[in-house]
Amino acid sequence: MASITLTNVSKTYPGAPAPSVCDINLTIADGEFIVLVGPSGCGKSTLLRMVAGLEEISCGEVRIADRVVNRVDPADRDIAMVFQNYALYPHMTVRENMAYGLKNRKTPKAEIEARVAEAARMLELGPYLDRRPRALSGGQRQRVAMGRAVVRQPAAFLFDEPLSNLDAKLRVSMRGEIRRLQRRLGTTSLYVTHDQLEAMTLADRLVVLNAGRIEQVGTPLEIYHHPASTFVASFIGAPAMNLLDGRADSGWLQVGVHRLARQDQLGSGPVTIGLRAEDLTPAAEGLAFKTDFVEELGAQRLVHGHVDGQLLVVAMDPAMPISAELRLGVAPDRVHVFATDTGKRIETAPAISRPAVVTA
């Protein structure tokens, strides 16, 4: 068990004009489950691989359990990694795959056996111990890859998009398994994914990356309810937050001619207004919304349409009748305001504290 601290970590590939990962500062507490999330190419995998020691650190410092590991071999960093394509040794049985790392560390035979047996029991791999990876399904291979990490009893688990090769249903169940396992072992974990849903459901804290920089760090609900920028707002949550061009004018936030909410702190000028699809409700008066088409999801329906020529998605109760034109209202405290030029959040009313569900 250990904490991981990143201080001013950057990575510049030789010949690249700009750093791929830039000036990252992050402290991961002991036992915490941190998810790095961002679009492809945002540097999240590079960051993870720098922690693993598979990628050289251009500048900055990585500490695992208060030991600077910049120049430490991956094998000696006391970490275990789960790869996207599992990276199981094809010629070894499941048992040998899990034991290989321990064998290289000269762990006594009896202990290897005990640990493998324990991991196999935990991951329900018992019947497959003598099979080759080839003879296993995707989900089973994934569990073997996790077993290989678990038997090592490392200070930290590193996951590099471990679920993206699985089909949707399996992904959901494996997600649960990873979470359960991590809770049970209490091992510090760093998890990379591009799937915001996976990120939301797994993380104690989320780190949203964009173009090699940290956009926001926070619990899933903090990030969902208080996105620090338009990038985070549009990346986290499905459907993505609606971002509308609006303006602040004489104490009102407006989209087109419709006044959304009172706002005294802002001067006059253009702003970007963020509205979550589920925060919009039909009202007697408000935004004039023209319906284009409807996506039925069962529990709710997503109504796509536009307001003043700007696209907008509204989540609605399936029981609610839809007409070609609707009026939409929103609670004033659910209106997010961002600067149009920088995309940064503008705190309007005193930040409304929401009872974030405490993650145990």
Place this chain on the structure above:
Amino acid sequence: MHRIRPLDHLILILGCLFMLAPVAVAIMTSTHSAADIHVNGLSLAPGGHAIETYATVLSKRGGFTGEVTGATMAMNSLILGLGFAIGKIALSMLAAYALVYFRFRFATAMFWVIFTTLLLPLEVRIMPSYQVMSDLRLLNSYTGLILPLLASATGTFYFRQFFKSVPDELLEAARIDGAGPVKFFFDILLPLSKTMMAAIFIIMFVYGWNQYLWPMLMTTEERFFTLMRGIKQILQVWVGSQIPDYNQAFALAVLALLPPVIVVVVFQRWFIKGLTESDK
């Protein structure tokens, strides 16, 4: 999709006959006596001298020194074949390992230099090679026979392509599992390359087994004679009224055919796998 097409089969059958006929003729003719062959020419019917001919070929001491038997020659050919195959695999695997997994300057340039030598046949460098071996006093030795031909561009090329197809994550997983370069090679890469090694083994064994020019240059002592030279030797006795031992030459040729056939049959399943699929 898979209709039986008579024409295709006809072509295949003709092809088989075309390939097999000379072998059949050689086998059948080798069972006749030398005089018989001299009078009647090649034959497709079995004669009655099979056992004695083959026994003679294997055990009769021949040559100028009267020391070489067919068995010695077969043994020499075998040493050459195995030496080539094993040596080339070991050398080209290590070379490819260095080229693929170690970052050093000019690695790509070096690979292309190696690759270009693929285009040069042995004959081009046969004189300098001979000179070097002669200076090293390695003429008339197995080392001299095998060593200069061990560097194999073909092998290096195949192994390089294979190693490149092995996913990088495997290396990374092994690194995290605490395997250094040597351990990774022996624990992971070597077992994965089995099919590739089988393929190269077949090619190189046959190549070594069939060597003719190089052994002829390198060795003057008869105890180093290979089967290929033996066959030639038998037919070189056309002195006076002697009839060459055609039957023995054929028998020797048939014997020379067997080991490569056995190697191919044993390794063929791996061979095909090695050349077609990257086994992962």
